[in-house]
Amino acid sequence: MEHIYLDNAATTPMNPAVIETMTQTMGTVFGNASSIHYFGRQARKVLDDSRHLIAQSINAKQDDQIVFTSGGTESDNTAVIETALARQNVGKHLITTAIEHEAILKPMKYLESLGFEVTYLPVDQRGLISLTDLKQALRPDTTLVSIMMGNNEVGSHQPIHEIGRIVAASNAWFHTDAVQAYGLLDIDVQADNIDLLSTSAHKLNGPKFLGFLYRSEQVKMPSLIKGGDQELKRRAGTENVPAIAGFAKAVSLLDSKVKAARQAKYAKLQEQLVSGLKQNGVEFAVNGGQAPDKLQHVLNIWFKGCPSVPLLTNLDLEGIAASAGSACTAGSVEPSHVLTAMYGSDSPRLQESLRFSFGSQNTAEEINYLIEVLTKITRKLK
Structure with missing residues (x-):
């Protein structure tokens, strides 16, 4: 795999x-x-x-x-x-x-x-x-x-x-x-x-x-x-x-041109993932939005109605490594203090969000596979 x-x-x-x-x-x-x-x-x-x-x-x-x-x-x-x-x-x-x-x-x-x-x-x-x-x-x-x-x-x-x-x-x-x-x-x-x-x-x-x-x-x-x-x-x-x-x-190895190119690449991967999920009818929202001046390698997504731990587990079974928008400790999930500060302690985003963070090795083909897997998993969990 x-x-x-x-x-x-x-x-x-x-x-x-x-x-x-x-x-x-x-x-x-x-x-x-x-x-x-x-x-x-x-x-x-x-x-x-x-x-x-x-x-x-x-x-x-x-x-x-x-x-x-x-x-x-x-x-x-x-x-x-x-x-x-x-x-x-x-x-x-x-x-x-x-x-x-x-x-x-x-x-x-x-x-x-x-x-x-x-x-x-x-x-x-x-x-x-x-x-x-x-x-x-x-x-x-x-x-x-x-x-x-x-x-x-x-x-x-x-x-x-x-x-x-x-x-x-x-x-x-x-x-x-x-x-x-x-x-x-x-x-x-x-x-x-x-x-x-x-x-x-x-x-x-x-x-x-x-x-x-x-x-x-x-x-x-x-x-x-x-x-x-x-x-x-x-x-x-x-x-x-x-x-x-x-x-x-x-x-x-990271001069201004390389850094700008990486930011542009990650923004493109972000847009590919967001557009693909929309086209496949996945219910989600981007935590924090997609401002052009943000760090483009980080994309935090709320998958509505899908708890983050089963999402992560199923992604791992499909060979995809991501992380929750919260800290996992000894099998329990503590709400992310970042998402809590942004959306309040009662928001379902705290328990239904994942963070995808891109690197120079990631490709468009990998994102297409991620879209396919996320579509399948979210439908199963809901």
Whole structure:
């Protein structure tokens, strides 16, 4: 049976060129980048070259503003927790949104337990915040605003430029979780007044357990991971040089033209799937809509009257991998906090939605097969 992977928002297959780069680096560069001898200097050069390339990819002023981490979760945790603790003398008020990833929401809850106050901005049915709400929420004691660039469940793309301009006029620093957006959208941290930015390599066909945290020159805070003086004393732990080389390779393959082409391809696959379901009489609605400026690789669909778990199970039996618009844990399904924020806790969408997320390997033929299978399964379930 052929297997079709449509869960690229969860992770992506590594690009063969990335695997080749990592394999070559593993075979030739084994020194510790903190060592001063030849083998250490060899590793340091790979590390420095990779950092330079990645810094340029977001228009960072300096290479040392890129701090390699274990991934998006660590980057998010560091940005939120260490900023809050380091700026307590300024204030203890933080702002985020109701649809952030758990890597933001759980640190926020942790900080609330320490006496911090958090404002959770609501979103509309497109998954977007109101800039008016943001302006009204900002206070003199607000130290951090953390708003994701692109949502992992519905693909909504927040107005980052406008948000950055608003936050820049306040006492707060602006952090954005760009885990889903980096590699698909052009990012300019200077033009958008971004102080902190999180990414994860495995979302753009790179290796797992690796990401970076961008920190602007005004950001002064301690490392979340305590130990040695690696990463310019900003993140303890010996660097995974082969994986970092692979990350840089993945980034180098994604220039503006490639990113635009991928967005266009994914938009076409979205439209193909939506049109095919309509033609086959499937009852559905797109959660968050299909705005042209959203992350086109994410399509979240409400299949009216069809519970998501049986949908997923039947799709898997047909060789198709997708995901629910909610977190599955130990056989039970918890309602998606993203869809809850968008449509309310009583909406049937919470238990009847699936997320399809496209990658560079997906084809129109695969989507035709998906349409055929979804039509059959939804008719059976209803």
